[in-house]
Amino acid sequence: DTGVSQNPRHKITKRGQNVTFRCDPISEHNRLYWYRQTLGQGPEFLTYFQNEAQLEKSRLLSDRFSAERPKGSFSTLEIQRTEQGDSAMYLCASSWDRGINQPQHFGDGTRLSIL
Amino acid sequence: LAKTTQPISMDSYEGQEVNITCSHNNIATNDYITWYQQFPSQGPRFIIQGYKTKVTNEVASLFIPADRKSSTLSLPRVSLSDTAVYYCLVGEISNTGKLIFGQGTTLQVKP
Numbered sequence: 098d099t100g101v102s103q104n105p106r107h108k109i110t111k112r113g114q115n116v117t118f119r120c121d122p123i124s125e126h127n128r129l130y131w132y133r134q135t136l137g138q139g140p141e142f143l144t145y146f147q148n149e150a151q152l153e154k155s156r157l158l159s160d161r162f163s164a165e166r167p168k169g170s171f172s173t174l175e176i177q178r179t180e181q182g183d184s185a186m187y188l189c190a191s192s193w194d195r196g197i198n199q200p201q202h203f204g205d206g207t208r209l210s211i212l
Numbered sequence: 213l214a215k216t217t218q219p220i221s222m223d224s225y226e227g228q229e230v231n232i233t234c235s236h237n238n239i240a241t242n243d244y245i246t247w248y249q250q251f252p253s254q255g256p257r258f259i260i261q262g263y264k265t266k267v268t269n270e271v272a273s274l275f276i277p278a279d280r281k282s283s284t285l286s287l288p289r290v291s292l293s294d295t296a297v298y299y300c301l302v303g304e305i306s307n308t309g310k311l312i313f314g315q316g317t318t319l320q321v322k323p
Contacts, residue, residue: 142311
């Protein structure tokens with residue numbers, strides 16, 4: 098399967114700890130997105146990369162959050178000093194920017210639980 | 213981006229055709245209509261996208277009237293495995309392409 102891969106699938110940590118998630122997009126896709134989803138809600142946009150450049154960040158992305166995409170391949174999302182409110186599913190998606198309205202392909206997410 | 217309104221939940225039975233309607237009164241000229249499906253503990257999956265009239269693929273059909281202020285996702289002969297949340301998204305795919313999701317419609321298919 099060559100879809101979007103996210104690791105780990107589940108992460109449980111204590112409040113105040115730092116966590117890092119990884120996303121491996123579909124190899125030929127140059128756009129990569131991070132979303133956050135809480136129970137009963139649709140995904141919310143966090144940030145977007147075009148190749149290695151981070152071009153947009155949501156106001157949801159506080160200064161405790163940082164995302165990188167070195168060399169325009171995989172991406173990492175780090176949350177520092179985690180808080181209870183960070184508990185959510187973190188989704189990664191990728192797409193190709195050629196043509197019109199290319200659909201985004203999502204991974205199955207990393208579920209973060211803060212104790 | 214245009215605001216969308218869709219039912220919070222719907223029930224159906226196996227073998228029936230299901231139609232989920234989405235209202236988007238403020239749709240702009242350059243906006244496309246896209247539907248995603250999401251199963252529990254999985255990421256959303258693209259189903260279908262259209263601009264006007266009718267689009268059909270192997271999974272669903274999308275009906276868009278001439279005024280484009282609404283759209284209907286049609287799922288033929290649903291099965292239990294079609295139980296999921298269905299999201300209607302409307303917007304111009306900008307330079308970033310970010311998606312704005314609403315709450316979606318939870319479809320429950322019963323035996």
